[in-house]
Amino acid sequence: MSSAFVDSDLDPLEPTLQSILDQKSLRWIFVGGKGGVGKTTTSCSLAIQLAKVRESVLLISTDPAHNLSDAFNQKFGKEARKVEGFDNLSAMEIDPNGSMQELIEGAEGSQNPLGNMMQDLAFTIPGVDEAMSFAEVLKQVKSLSYSTIVFDTAPTGHTLRFLQFPAVLEKALSKISQLSGKFGPMLNGILGAQGGPGGVDEMMQKMEGMREVIGEVSKQFKDPDLTTFICVCIPEFLSLYETERMIQELNNYQIDTHSIVVNQLLFPQKGSTCEQCTARRRMQKKYLEQIEELYEDFNVVKCPLLVEEIRGSDKLRNFSGMLVKPYEPPAED
Amino acid sequence: MISLLILIVVLTIATHLVNTLGATAINNALWMIYTSLPTKISQEVRNQTALQKEVVKLRADLRGTSSQDEFAKWARIRRVLDKKVADLEKLTGSVNVARTKFDTKTGFIRWVSTSGAGWAISLWYCREPVFWIPEGWVPGYVEWGLSFPKAPIGSVSIQVWTFAVTQVLRVVAPIIGSLVTSVMFMRKPVAPVQAGSGENGKKEL
Numbered sequence A: 001m002s003s004a005f006v007d008s009d010l011d012p013l014e015p016t017l018q019s020i021l022d023q024k025s026l027r028w029i030f031v032g033g034k035g036g037v038g039k040t041t042t043s044c045s046l047a048i049q050l051a052k053v054r055e056s057v058l059l060i061s062t063d064p065a066h067n068l069s070d071a072f073n074q075k076f077g078k079e080a081r082k083v084e085g086f087d088n089l090s091a092m093e094i095d096p097n098g099s100m101q102e103l104i105e106g107a108e109g110s111q112n113p114l115g116n117m118m119q120d121l122a123f124t125i126p127g128v129d130e131a132m133s134f135a136e137v138l139k140q141v142k143s144l145s146y147s148t149i150v151f152d153t154a155p156t157g158h159t160l161r162f163l164q165f166p167a168v169l170e171k172a173l174s175k176i177s178q179l180s181g182k183f184g185p186m187l188n189g190i191l192g193a194q195g196g197p198g199g200v201d202e203m204m205q206k207m208e209g210m211r212e213v214i215g216e217v218s219k220q221f222k223d224p225d226l227t228t229f230i231c232v233c234i235p236e237f238l239s240l241y242e243t244e245r246m247i248q249e250l251n252n253y254q255i256d257t258h259s260i261v262v263n264q265l266l267f268p269q270k271g272s273t274c275e276q277c278t279a280r281r282r283m284q285k286k287y288l289e290q291i292e293e294l295y296e297d298f299n300v301v302k303c304p305l306l307v308e309e310i311r312g313s314d315k316l317r318n319f320s321g322m323l324v325k326p327y328e329p330p331a332e333d
Numbered sequence B: 001m002i003s004l005l006i007l008i009v010v011l012t013i014a015t016h017l018v019n020t021l022g023a024t025a026i027n028n029a030l031w032m033i034y035t036s037l038p039t040k041i042s043q044e045v046r047n048q049t050a051l052q053k054e055v056v057k058l059r060a061d062l063r064g065t066s067s068q069d070e071f072a073k074w075a076r077i078r079r080v081l082d083k084k085v086a087d088l089e090k091l092t093g094s095v096n097v098a099r100t101k102f103d104t105k106t107g108f109i110r111w112v113s114t115s116g117a118g119w120a121i122s123l124w125y126c127r128e129p130v131f132w133i134p135e136g137w138v139p140g141y142v143e144w145g146l147s148f149p150k151a152p153i154g155s156v157s158i159q160v161w162t163f164a165v166t167q168v169l170r171v172v173a174p175i176i177g178s179l180v181t182s183v184m185f186m187r188k189p190v191a192p193v194q195a196g197s198g199e200n201g202k203k204e205l
Helices: A003-010 A018-022 A039-053 A068-072 A096-107 A113-123 A128-143 A157-194 A200-221 A237-253 A275-294 A313-324 B002-021 B023-036 B040-064 B071-124 B140-146 B158-190 B193-204
Strands: A028-032 A057-061 A089-093 A148-152 A227-233 A257-265 A299-304
Touching (some): A018 A039, A028 A039, A039 A057, A039 A068, A039 A089, A039 A148, A039 A227, A039 A313, A057 A128, A068 A089, A068 A313, A157 A200, A237 A257, A237 A275, A237 B071, A257 A275, A275 A299, A275 B071, A299 A313, B002 B023, B002 B158, B023 B071, B040 B071
Parallel strands (some): A028 A227, A057 A089, A227 A257, A257 A299
């Protein structure tokens, strides 16, 4: 082994998200973690930093409890809207379940019960709702021309479950098409007699189309040049546990992830007499050491717990600086 | 003709033995022999056993590591464990498939060499007499019955002979079986005297 290699091996990766800002090819950036660890703050800050170096950035929240509006003190909706105070940063809030409802209602235009039965059957495939709504959103987003899209994901761990979806759907579709191959003519005969348009074949075509979209999207998501995932956590056991599980899951899905943001770090000032603060600091230190030991091949960004809420563009802008320039903690005892 | 007579007896006894010992027991024994031969599947079975041991050891390690105090170590063990468990599942799946195939094959062979062979022989030799009975021993209609269905009148047909052997075996086999077990039961306590007496005591209770 050459000494240079050893050196690079020993050097910890820089504790910033600079590498993500530098990687111009990145198109999809996901920010995820357990609830309440500061995902929204982190994703907003990252979007602000990205806006400085990219042509145009879109920030999307898929969390049903929308926080972007609160973070920026500005109302966002289903359509992308410019964030006040930025030229090239837009944001939108989408509700995966809501868009799913619309999809079903839109599809239910034809008034025949058997067609609906086939649809109900199709929607019983696990994860199909999530996947289809995501696919719908991504189709929208793709038609808009943003150079980078940041996702503020919902706190549930299975946001990315739909990435396994093409395989599942493929199986399910082959089953359904077997079924409709056998009973389709019969069903169509009945439907035709009732004068309903389309029917089983149309339904199958729709599903097939969705599968193609999802398949293409998941191919893009698995490309580390296009997509990365940023894990946000706080130095506490459960958060760490969830993060480890999430990272393993992402590995299974073959999604690149090489950054962890550790939020809400306490840095009591010298001579602080706050008993809780020092006790908590000790605990956080323990987990921080574990994080650094376990994730030596990750960029681990450390952000302090501030004394104020981070709301509004200016405060977010200030906070976002810590993602690229490591925070200098005050001297400790 | 004497050979046909004995062949039927031997075959019937063999069929009976296979049926009483049980297909599962025989399959298990054959599988043990098969997997101890140097084949690809035996390698897989060995790997499976090794993996199982590793998984058990890793589980113990995981239990022995505090997830709160040594998270990094715990998570590393966990990663290895998850990978091994996935490997093990895959291997178990392929071994199970092989086992099912093996069971089907041995089941078929077993059937062919016992019941199937019996059927074939009785069909093949249905016109041949197994042995003749002296003339005048039994009345004519009994002679006809003994030669049923196709053997010449005055002889015993293979079907009737097979039926007779089966019936005798059905009565005699349990007696032999109970004799054998009682002999084994009487012998057993002789070697480990105290254990045997203890066992007896328990049974009486």
